[in-house]
Amino acid sequence: MAQFEKANSVYEWLDQRLALTKLTKVLMTEYWIPKNINFLWAMGVVLMTMFKILLISGIFLLMYYKPDTKLAFDSVNYTIMQEVWFGWLWRHMHGVAASVVFLVIYIHMFTGIYYGSYKRGREMIWLSGMLLFVTFSAEAFSGYMLPWGQMSYWAAQVITNLFGGIPFIGDELVIWIRGNFYVADATLTRFFMLHVLLLPLVIMGIIGLHFYSLRIPHVNNQEGEEIDFDAEAEKFKAGRKAEAKVIPFWPVFISKDLFVLGVFMIFYFYLVFYHYNFAMDPINFDPANPMKTPPHIYPEWYFLWSYEVLRGFFFDVGPLSAMDIGLMAFGIANVIFFLMPWLDRSPVVAPAHKRGPFFIWFWVLLVDMIVLTIWGKLPPTGINAWIGFFASITFLGLLLVALPMITKQEAKRAGGAA
């Protein structure tokens, strides 16, 4: 039974009712982090900060934005950009954050792959992280539609069209998603709803799940070492801080996090003030025109690699049309990373440079995704089409064939050694 006595301070009064002391311990001062990690482990806190920036800048954009095909373009490009005090600041912060958040997500993901942080009890961390990647992608796609420029319009047209490739229900599904026979007002208003309410809510829920899933297995470390967190925490609490392999999240680890965050924020605000153009496609400063396609359509940089997998297959194979193969490859590319913990058949948790062939695999994958990203923006003609094709095949082969094979060998060797 809880004890409610006369409290001597506001803190004590609250503590009796909300268990603040215990809560701080559980979430902060006795949440243990290994010492043996580097700046790459600060990406989570950077991501959290970027999400908060998106939320806050988004709320201010929302004060003047009008979700209506007749008004949207001017509400952004005239009202927000020219009339509202600091409207340009919110817009540039929002656009730049939406772009760099993906850079950080990719770094975060590849850190996880490099150090094997997706297995041995960390599968749920990985899966919830991938859910965040997918919901962020949907968030970025729906947000890109809102200014209702030419790129907004034609990206929406092409991406919603992709659902037409689903057998039997495809055509009807496209109309259902758009709420019209073409991308129209009903499409804008429903994606507006998704962008400003439903998806942010879902993202916040998944962020909660992501953090919670870290609780039991804890974060990995640079050597993939299995740490007895309870024993190490006892050492730290007993004052043997130098000997303990762990430090508390608050106030020790967070101070390192904040340093990395500080460096990142300088970079971020440099982009916001001096280099925001990369996040603002010039074609999108023409208002949407359903009767005129821009000569060259491409997605934002963070979708280019999967877009290139979609385009990579440009010739028919037997009964399969080029378009269907592309769609299937694109479908696989978008979900394949979910399966990472199972495609890796080895129990070894170690940094890639201690895993022999896996190390090579890792860098080939990274380079291949960079190639896909670069070629995703080039017109797919002549030699470019072939480079896109080989890079796409390589991508699928790396994940579906090479990874299981390499890691199976590794499992055998590890089994032999043990």
Next chain:
Amino acid sequence: MADQKRRDFIGMVFGGFAAAGGAAALYAMKRTWDPLPSVMAAGFTTVDLSPMKPGEFRTVTWRGKPIFILKKDHTDLKKCDDADVKVGEGDYLVRIGLCTHLGCIPAWEPGKQIFKCACHGGEFDACGANTFGPPPRPLDIPPFKIEGTKLVLGEEGPEYKKLVGKA
């Protein structure tokens, strides 16, 4: 035991009601996403073809999509019995002007007598057939009905059914 059965029964009744309510809610949500009746009703466009001259190319709008109309009689434009629409003496190509690859709008190039899609280089000939590049099939035929010299887009007439083999 009797008591347990009673509890199971109450549990099942509760579950049944909850499932029915859930299904009803899902149906309502699905319908809210459906195109509105006004959108469905606005799905017809009537075009009078009589003022068109041989070789003339027009784009009209139907359901927000561009519709290509090309008058081909009395010209050297390629004609195809199985692809053209005949209205009176006239011979027309009537197609949805969206590339069957990913939906860009191809441009009519009268010199080369092709539709050229700038997005990924697809080409279609004067019969709407895909002749080059990624498009997987010919330009789509919009549902139409012929009323005298007028073309009603959005309704499936006998000529349309014959053309797409649905008769």
